[in-house]
Each structure stands twice: as structure tokens, then as C-alpha cells.
Amino acid sequence: MLTANSAVAVELKGVVKRYHELVAVNKLNLSINVGEIFGLLGPNGSGKSTTLKMMLGLVKPDEGSITVLGKDVQKDAVAVKQQVGYVPESPRLYEFLTGIEYLDFIGDIYGISTEEKKNRITEYLRALQLEGREGDMISSYSEGMKQKIALISAFLHRPRLLILDEPLNALDPRSARIVKEVLHKLKTQGVTTIMSTHVLEIAQAICDRIGIMYQGKLLALGNMNELRQMAKLPDSGLEDIFLNLTGSADLKAVVEELLK
Amino acid sequence: MNWRNILALMHVERKSGRLLRGVKLTRYRESGFFAYWPYWVGLAFGVGAGLLAGLIYSKTILTEADVMLLFREGTVSIFLTLPTLVLVYNLVFTMLQQIQRSGIKASSQVPYWLPVTWEEYTLASILANLLGFPLASIIFIVSTIMTFSAFSSQLLFASITSFAVLGAAFMASALTEILRILQVRFIGAVYKTSGRAAVWVRFFGSLFFFLAFYIIYLYVTSGGAITFIQTIKSTQTTAWFIPFVWLGMMLYSFTSGLLIQGSVFLVLSILFLAGLFFLAALLNKQFGLYEPPAIKISRGAYVPRTGFLGKLGFTATEAALIRKDLRAFTRRRELMSVFIIPIVLILVQVMQSTGSTMATPSAQVFVYLAASTFLLPSTVTAISLGNFMIGEEGQAIWRIYASPISAKTLVKSKYFFIIFFSVIVLAITGALAFIVYNPSLRATIVAYIEALFLICALGAISLSNGIKGADFTEIPRPRMIRLSWSLINLGICLMASVAILAPFFPFALSAMLPETVPNLTLEAFLNPLLALAISAIIAVILTGIFYQIAIRNARDLLTKTEI
Structure with missing residues (x-):
């Protein structure tokens, strides 16, 4: 503990x-x-x-x-x-995943329950205006969008x-x-x-x-x-x-x- | 054309290989000698081979005049085919290098932000494609023929051949550059039209591309080196109108005393080389900055799934890692080669057996078939996956380091992935072998079980070495494992395979040499079931030991490696 x-x-x-x-x-x-x-x-x-x-x-x-x-x-x-939630200086994300898949992966790694994970991801995506692009591969995101995904992944598990x-x-x-x-x-x-x-x-x-x-x-x-x-x-x-x-x-x- | 710009761009390409895992590059110093070691090795081996051939030739002159004549004719034949031979091999290697680089989105479009022309950029790119193995092999070939020609008094011919070889290598690299640009443009257009199916279009498209490429390559090379040379020699004279054989035709004309024809082919070759270069530069200018459209994979409301892996007893973290790797191997083009290897191995088998009656194979043939179709594809898959599973994380490895993932969890998920895919490969290739070669049921079962033993043991061995030797370099291409560890792994896997299969060697010998080792005599003292049990014990011990080593290596990786 x-x-x-x-x-x-x-x-x-x-x-x-x-x-x-x-x-x-x-x-x-x-x-x-x-x-x-x-x-x-x-x-x-x-x-x-x-x-x-x-x-x-x-x-x-x-x-x-x-x-x-x-x-x-x-x-x-x-x-x-x-x-701990961490965002490195230049976050390299898994570019072959979509934004939503990446956040889903992070949620599972930190053991967030399914319902909780869904709610939090949806809220953050909406707040940071990533809705509509969450199904695209990260490789097609701009640097700012990648930074948003990195930040959401740091906040997601309520560190x-x-x-x-x-x-x-x-x-x-x-x-x-x-x-x-x-x-x-x-x-x-x-x-x-x-x-x-x-x-x-x-x-x-x-x-x-x-x-x-x-x-x-x-x-x-x-x-x-x-x-x-x-x-x-x-x-x-x-x-x-x-x-x-x-x-x-x-x-x-x-x-x-x-x-x- | 500013040659300093070209050299500078090439230097950048060469130096991109410095980014090795764990090496802190503060006060980085490079040894001029060791930086170019592949070329020195190529030169040393080339001079050595040339000296050896030259000495044999000199000795032959003194003794056998007929043999000497044959030797000399053979040499001329080889020299004549060298440009086309170099063209084919360099095309293969430069294409493979491009495939490996394709997953990396490196922003190297320097003409947009540096005072570099598209022509300079394209020429540097074409020449840089040849760095590494292609250039080392060219140095080997050129130094061999030049050294040998000093003995055989063919210095002029060897010099012209050397220039032709260099031209052929440039031709191959320029063609690769053109195909790369067109491929990027074409793939972009396909993605745009295929919408959400784009990821699968890309997966199957890449598989098809690899296979077509290998089929052509195997078709050309399946007859062995001598047949290959003879094929090239006969093909290039009948297909003289194809520009890619003009360099070979130039040599052929000069050796046949057709000086005007030779000169024409020389001029045509130079014009073709220039044409290829300008076409590549033009295409780069036209499509250089083209970015394929985004691939949309999902739409609508987000629905998280617990999935089938959870039902198998995997924790959420383990299942997440497995799912992530599955997506990596189906979406990253440079990783798809893992799926190609078993298909190619089967293809080799089928192409080699084409023409012979294989419906009811003899016992000797069956042993060979069992090894190549039951055991080889799935075990090679296990070895490749084991080697790549950690290194494929690339620069995104920080995500693993920064997450609450234990060494046990990491190894368990990676190992499951290896076994899962290798077993699928085994099921498919085994079924194929059973249908095509129709072996006995007992032999099939034994082959399946032995392949499973090999998959488990070699998967654990390769994973442990893959973790130890992981290389997260991504530019200019993903390395995934350091060469030294890849070789060490190969050696250990070879020894482990021998150990696991050893109890069956007497049976294999009996099948190969029925007169010397009759099966009945053999079974009197070694039961196949007993052999299977011994093999199982060896496999279990090896798997257990190396699985623990993999966990220990993963622990080191997670605690000692710094990012």
C-alpha cells in the first residue's frame, strides 16, 4: 500500500x-x-x-x-x-493503432473497468475535440492531436x-x-x-x-x-x-x- | 548538381544507423575504419577470392591446356552475366530495404526546407539505397574480378565489367526509387477508395506484393547458381531489346569483337541510366510530399470489449498487450514479413518438387518433406516472432517502461502471441503437407507433436534473446534485434532443435538408409513413443529454462534500460 x-x-x-x-x-x-x-x-x-x-x-x-x-x-x-500519469517530452505513440484503440489499451493496462473506461474516454475525447477522428490511425494525426492523446492517456486512470x-x-x-x-x-x-x-x-x-x-x-x-x-x-x-x-x-x- | 550536397545527404543516411539502444551519444566519436567495416570485409574477401582463383588458374595453365581453356571460357561467361546478376540481386536487396523502411514516417523531404534540388536529393537517395550489403557485395565482386584478371591477363575486360557492374547496381537502385514513389502514390489512392477496409486491403496487398516478389525471385534462382548464370547468358542475348540487359549486351558485343555494336549498347546503357535517374527525380518532384490519406478503422460509439482473451484467463493488461501486438503485425508493413516466411518456405518446397511425382513419396523423400513442411515454417515463425516481439515496440517502448507492467506479464503476453501464431502456421502448413504428400497417420501425428515441442522451446529461446538483444532503432529501418543477438539466437535454436529431435534421428536414418538401419531392428530397442517422451522431456526442460531467462531479461530491460 x-x-x-x-x-x-x-x-x-x-x-x-x-x-x-x-x-x-x-x-x-x-x-x-x-x-x-x-x-x-x-x-x-x-x-x-x-x-x-x-x-x-x-x-x-x-x-x-x-x-x-x-x-x-x-x-x-x-x-x-x-x-502516476506521465507525458514525455516528445511522446511516441503506437502509430498503427487508432486513437480510441490506444486509449482502450491504456485503460486495460491500468485496469480500469469497462464502463468507467468508456465514460472517461468519451468525456476526454469530447473535451479535447478529438471526436470524429478517434477511429483514425494515430499515424495520420497532427502533433497537437498526438499530444492530446498522450495527455488523455496520462489522465485516464485518475493518477x-x-x-x-x-x-x-x-x-x-x-x-x-x-x-x-x-x-x-x-x-x-x-x-x-x-x-x-x-x-x-x-x-x-x-x-x-x-x-x-x-x-x-x-x-x-x-x-x-x-x-x-x-x-x-x-x-x-x-x-x-x-x-x-x-x-x-x-x-x-x-x-x-x-x-x- | 552540387556534389557536396549529395555527399552530405548520403552521410546522413549512413550515420542514421548510429541510433543503437542504450548507447548514450554524448561526445560520440566514430572510428573511420570501423564505420566502413562491411566494405573492408568485402574488399578483403574479394581480393582473397580473386587470389585463390588466380592461383588455381596459374597452376592450371602450367599443367592442363584444355582445362585452362574451359576455365577461361567459364570466366568470360561469368563476367558477361555479372551486370544482369548484380542488377537482379541489388533489386532484391534494395527493394527489401525499402519494404523495411516503409513503416517509418520519417520526414526526410529535405528539398522542401533546404537548398537542395530534387535531382540532388534523388541521386543521393539512389546511391544511399546501395549503402550496406549491396555496396559491400559490389566491392566483393569488383575486387574479385580485378584481382583474378591480373593472373588471367584480362585487366581491360575486367575493368569494363566492373564499370558495368556499378552501372547495374545504380540501375537497380534507381528502379527501386521509382517503384517506391509510385507505390506510395498508388497505395494512397487505393486507401482513399477502400475506406474502412483500407487496413485489410493493405494487409493482403502487402502479402500479395511480397509473394509475387518472392515467386519471381525463386523462379529465377531455383535452378542453382550455374543454371542461373546460364539462364541470364541465354536470356540477355535473346532479350537484347530490354534496356536492363544492355550492359550485359555491351560486354557480350565487346568480347565477340563487335566494337560498333558494343559502343551502341554502351551509349544506350548510359542514356537508359540517365533516363531512370531523371524519371525518379521527376516523380519525386511530383509526388515527393504525398501523404497517404488517413485510414479510418472504426466509427460510431465506442464500445469496449472484454474479448475472448479474458475468457482464456488472461488479465486485462496481458490481453491488451496481445491485442496491441496483433494489430501491430497486421498493420505494420515491415512486420508482415513474418507471415511471408512460412508461405515462402512452402513455395520453395513446391517449386523444387514441381515436375517430380510426389503423390506417394518414398521414405527418404518423406523425411525431407516432414522437416521442410511440418517443422520448418512454424519453427521459423516462432524464431522470427521471438526475435522481434520486444524490438518491434520501437521508440514507443517508453509506453511499456512507464506503465505498470511487470516482467512476468510482459513475457507471458509476448510468449502467448508467439505460440498462438506459430500453432496457426503449423496447423495450416501441416494440413497442406498432409493433403499434398499423403504421409501415414502415425508419421503425421509425430511430426505435429515434434513441431509443437520445437515451437514451445524455440519460441522461449528466441524471446529470451529477443529481449536481451532488443534494438529499438527505427530509422532508417526498424532493426528490432541486434545482429549479434540474432546470430547467437540462431546458434542456440539450432542446438536446441538437434537436442529435441535427437531421439528421432535413428528413425530418420532408418527411413533414409533402409538397408543400413532397418526399421524393425530399430524398433526392437527404441519405441517411437519412448522417443516422443524423451523429446518431450528435453523440450519441456528447455522451454522452462528459457522462459525463466526471458523473465529475468525482461526484468533487466524494465529496470536497467534507460530512455
């Missing part, structure tokens, strides 16, 4: 991940609370995706420990995965933890809004969401706390007010804070150099 009442959903202690000489994640300590929407930000190659994959056991840390919903993800992988790597990639504005609303609604039901994104407005709008990663390390962690204090930018938005903390503030000079 997973510890249902624990206040901490995910805990990383001294996590290190190396790819040969490259240190992708460097001594990361992080604690994410139950029912929290947590945003993981950082420039490309800062270690966000690797961190998210380690939380689900898709990448093994070289050092440190990761506890997800009270369980060691390496020791109890199947039990943890049963409670207690959502790990979403760039979840709003390629989505149309209406669907992006629906997904944001769904995440808010799930939060009220105690579902924890950890997401990475490059769209800072989204992170600022929906995340309770934000972690900024840079070169494998956690540079800053906190809510918007705490981040403003850390960056010493009291009235600024997340973009300025992010650029300030990651040392990319002097963009003017870079642009001028490029256009010389």
Missing part, C-alpha cells in the same frame, strides 16, 4: 545522474508536496527531463534516492507507475501524481486552457502535478511553486514571491527572474553580436 496521507508526494535526496563525463543532474534535493502543482524550469539541457524521468524510474540515478508517493521508485516500480514534460506543446489555445483547468481541478482532489515547461507565463499562472534548474543544479525554489526576493527583482515577472537567475540577463549584447 502506498502511504496515502503522507504530505510529501515526491522526495529527491542527493540525486546525481551522469552521462559519461556530463553531469546531467548534480546533487539534487527536492521535496514536492501532495496536491501541489510544481513547475520545473530551466534552459535546454539543464536536467529537467532527466529529473522527471528519474522520478518515474525511466532513468536510474547514479547517486541518491528518490521516493515517490512513499515508495522507492527503483524497488517498487510497478506500484509507483500504477499511481495521484502527474509527471508532465512540456505538456502544452503543440496544443491549440482552447485545449491548453482545458488542460490547465483540469490540472487545477485535480489539485483540489489532492493530485500532485510536476511539470516542466519553457512557457514561463503558464508556469507563473498555474504553478504553486517553481524550481529553476541550471546545469543540473537547482538554482532557485519557491513561489513567485520567494523567487522575486531571491532574484532581488520585487515587481518582476517570471521571465525576468528566470533570465536573471540563469545568468542570461544581458541578452542585448548577445543580439547585437549576432547581428553584427
Whole structure:
């Protein structure tokens, strides 16, 4: 049994991940609370995706420990995965299946009852405007449609933890809004969401706390007010804070150099 | 024509093979020598073969003048047929490569977003088709004939033959490119008109395509190498008006002293090659970005089914995996070859026995037939499926890793799929063999049971190795299993087959050599039922051991492999 009442959903202690000489994640300590929407930000190659994959056991840390919903993800992988919904950065789906067949497959994998599965799939397809295309092979879908299918497959089994790597990639504005609303609604039901994104407005709008990663390390962690204090930018938005903390503030000079 | 663009595009194609499972490509370095190993091997073997033939030839000159003459005539015959031979074989290989690539929707239409012309793109594509085995075989052939010609003083003839061989390879690849473009366009049109039946139209269409292709190939090659060469030699002189034999005709004319005729065929060949290339470029320009229309499989309200697998005792997860694999093998064109193998094996059998009276086979013939029709198609199916079942997941393997699927569940569903399909193949090919060759009832039952033993054991062995050696690379073609593990698996399967069938070897010997090992004497100390029981024990032990190894390998795959 997973510890249902624990206040901490995910805990990383001294996590290190190396790819040969490259240190992708460097001594990361992080604690994410139950029912929290947590945003993981950082420039490309800062270690966000690797961190998210380690939380689900898709990448093994070289050092440190990761506890997800009270369980060691390496020791109890199947039990943890049963409670987690995951969307990777670029989800490769089974392109030879139709949208409905894919979701049916996911429903069966997570052991959702037949009636429940039917209701949930129908609701999500309607909400994300995939009705009418669900019988087509996924190979004929646009990137946005594939992303919708990947998101539905993450929500379908009502997980207690959502790990979403760039979840709003390629989505149309209406669907992006629906997904944001769904995440808010799930939060009220105690579902924890950890997401990475490059769209800072989204992170600022929906995340309770934000972690900024840079070169494998956690540079800053906190809510918007705490981040403003850390960056010493009291009235600024997340973009300025992010650029300030990651040392990319002097963009003017870079642009001028490029256009010389 | 910008040759740097062409070379760059070809390099991309060559390097696409780097995406190997589990290899983290940070600070990737490539050894110039090892990157081209198939070509070095081709060259080494070619020079070796040429040296060997040259030494035999030199020795013959000194001793037997008549033999030397025959040798020289034989060489000329082979040289004359080489262009057409290379054309046929390269057509086969490049077509097979295209079939394997057909399931991948790679957006490589670079002329749309890079300053590359359609002509450059098409030429690079034609040349890249030849990379790998086709080019290695060409290097082997060219180096063999060039080395040999140094001994036989035929350097000029060998040089012209080498150019003709290169031209023939280009011809084959250009033809493949043309057929590929037309096929994509044609298939798209068929899907559009066939609506919801498109998936089955594609399945049976692909089966038909494979079969037609193999029948032609088997028809040409069934007579053996010498007959094949003789057929080509006689065919190309009578079918001189077919452009594909013009290179061969050019060589024939030059060796016969018909210089003007040879020159005409040379010019015609060059014009035909250019024509093929420009046709391919034109078709690419016309249809290059053509996307087949979406295949609609279902419509109306969604009705989930519990299905027949649930009634068999499979959990929802296991049944879902089996159903997903069933759809993969009936919808992914590159996986359909698994269904073709047993049909081709039967075809080979039928084509080889055409013309002989097989209604009442002799005991010797029956042993051969039993092996090839009862045992071979179903066991080859089990081996192929076992090898591919995990690797076929491709880049979508993350779905398996991220889902709550245990190693036992994964192996159970995959193993069931292997056994299920192999048994269907066995039922069909066995029934066919029974009807056509009319063996005794006892022999039929024994053959069926032994085939079942082989399916169970070889399926487990191949699955365990298929998991261990799984390769999820999809571009330029789905690999599914690493070559090294495929070879290891073949070796283990061979040994296991020998072990399982060993109790029946005395009976097989008795059937093959009735005078030496009479059946009555044999049955006095070895009962067929006892042989069956021993065989069953060996099969059960092997199946059990390798099933457990498969679970262990799956556990490693699910916990150690990173995406």
C-alpha cells in the first residue's frame, strides 16, 4: 500500500545522474508536496527531463534516492507507475493503432473497468475535440492531436501524481486552457502535478511553486514571491527572474553580436 | 548538381544507423575504419577470392591446356552475366530495404526546407539505397574480378565489367526509387477508395506484393547458381531489346569483337541510366510530399470489449498487450514479413518438387518433406516472432517502461502471441503437407507433436534473446534485434532443435538408409513413443529454462534500460 496521507508526494535526496563525463543532474534535493502543482524550469539541457524521468524510474540515478508517493521508485516500480500519469517530452505513440484503440489499451493496462473506461474516454475525447477522428490511425494525426492523446492517456486512470514534460506543446489555445483547468481541478482532489515547461507565463499562472534548474543544479525554489526576493527583482515577472537567475540577463549584447 | 550536397545527404543516411539502444551519444566519436567495416570485409574477401582463383588458374595453365581453356571460357561467361546478376540481386536487396523502411514516417523531404534540388536529393537517395550489403557485395565482386584478371591477363575486360557492374547496381537502385514513389502514390489512392477496409486491403496487398516478389525471385534462382548464370547468358542475348540487359549486351558485343555494336549498347546503357535517374527525380518532384490519406478503422460509439482473451484467463493488461501486438503485425508493413516466411518456405518446397511425382513419396523423400513442411515454417515463425516481439515496440517502448507492467506479464503476453501464431502456421502448413504428400497417420501425428515441442522451446529461446538483444532503432529501418543477438539466437535454436529431435534421428536414418538401419531392428530397442517422451522431456526442460531467462531479461530491460 502506498502511504496515502503522507504530505510529501515526491522526495529527491542527493540525486546525481551522469552521462559519461556530463553531469546531467548534480546533487539534487527536492521535496514536492501532495496536491501541489510544481513547475520545473530551466534552459535546454539543464536536467529537467532527466529529473522527471528519474522520478518515474525511466532513468536510474547514479547517486541518491528518490521516493515517490512513499515508495522507492527503483524497488517498487510497478506500484509507483500504477499511481502516476506521465507525458514525455516528445511522446511516441503506437502509430498503427487508432486513437480510441490506444486509449482502450491504456485503460486495460491500468485496469480500469469497462464502463468507467468508456465514460472517461468519451468525456476526454469530447473535451479535447478529438471526436470524429478517434477511429483514425494515430499515424495520420497532427502533433497537437498526438499530444492530446498522450495527455488523455496520462489522465485516464485518475493518477495521484502527474509527471508532465512540456505538456502544452503543440496544443491549440482552447485545449491548453482545458488542460490547465483540469490540472487545477485535480489539485483540489489532492493530485500532485510536476511539470516542466519553457512557457514561463503558464508556469507563473498555474504553478504553486517553481524550481529553476541550471546545469543540473537547482538554482532557485519557491513561489513567485520567494523567487522575486531571491532574484532581488520585487515587481518582476517570471521571465525576468528566470533570465536573471540563469545568468542570461544581458541578452542585448548577445543580439547585437549576432547581428553584427 | 552540387556534389557536396549529395555527399552530405548520403552521410546522413549512413550515420542514421548510429541510433543503437542504450548507447548514450554524448561526445560520440566514430572510428573511420570501423564505420566502413562491411566494405573492408568485402574488399578483403574479394581480393582473397580473386587470389585463390588466380592461383588455381596459374597452376592450371602450367599443367592442363584444355582445362585452362574451359576455365577461361567459364570466366568470360561469368563476367558477361555479372551486370544482369548484380542488377537482379541489388533489386532484391534494395527493394527489401525499402519494404523495411516503409513503416517509418520519417520526414526526410529535405528539398522542401533546404537548398537542395530534387535531382540532388534523388541521386543521393539512389546511391544511399546501395549503402550496406549491396555496396559491400559490389566491392566483393569488383575486387574479385580485378584481382583474378591480373593472373588471367584480362585487366581491360575486367575493368569494363566492373564499370558495368556499378552501372547495374545504380540501375537497380534507381528502379527501386521509382517503384517506391509510385507505390506510395498508388497505395494512397487505393486507401482513399477502400475506406474502412483500407487496413485489410493493405494487409493482403502487402502479402500479395511480397509473394509475387518472392515467386519471381525463386523462379529465377531455383535452378542453382550455374543454371542461373546460364539462364541470364541465354536470356540477355535473346532479350537484347530490354534496356536492363544492355550492359550485359555491351560486354557480350565487346568480347565477340563487335566494337560498333558494343559502343551502341554502351551509349544506350548510359542514356537508359540517365533516363531512370531523371524519371525518379521527376516523380519525386511530383509526388515527393504525398501523404497517404488517413485510414479510418472504426466509427460510431465506442464500445469496449472484454474479448475472448479474458475468457482464456488472461488479465486485462496481458490481453491488451496481445491485442496491441496483433494489430501491430497486421498493420505494420515491415512486420508482415513474418507471415511471408512460412508461405515462402512452402513455395520453395513446391517449386523444387514441381515436375517430380510426389503423390506417394518414398521414405527418404518423406523425411525431407516432414522437416521442410511440418517443422520448418512454424519453427521459423516462432524464431522470427521471438526475435522481434520486444524490438518491434520501437521508440514507443517508453509506453511499456512507464506503465505498470511487470516482467512476468510482459513475457507471458509476448510468449502467448508467439505460440498462438506459430500453432496457426503449423496447423495450416501441416494440413497442406498432409493433403499434398499423403504421409501415414502415425508419421503425421509425430511430426505435429515434434513441431509443437520445437515451437514451445524455440519460441522461449528466441524471446529470451529477443529481449536481451532488443534494438529499438527505427530509422532508417526498424532493426528490432541486434545482429549479434540474432546470430547467437540462431546458434542456440539450432542446438536446441538437434537436442529435441535427437531421439528421432535413428528413425530418420532408418527411413533414409533402409538397408543400413532397418526399421524393425530399430524398433526392437527404441519405441517411437519412448522417443516422443524423451523429446518431450528435453523440450519441456528447455522451454522452462528459457522462459525463466526471458523473465529475468525482461526484468533487466524494465529496470536497467534507460530512455
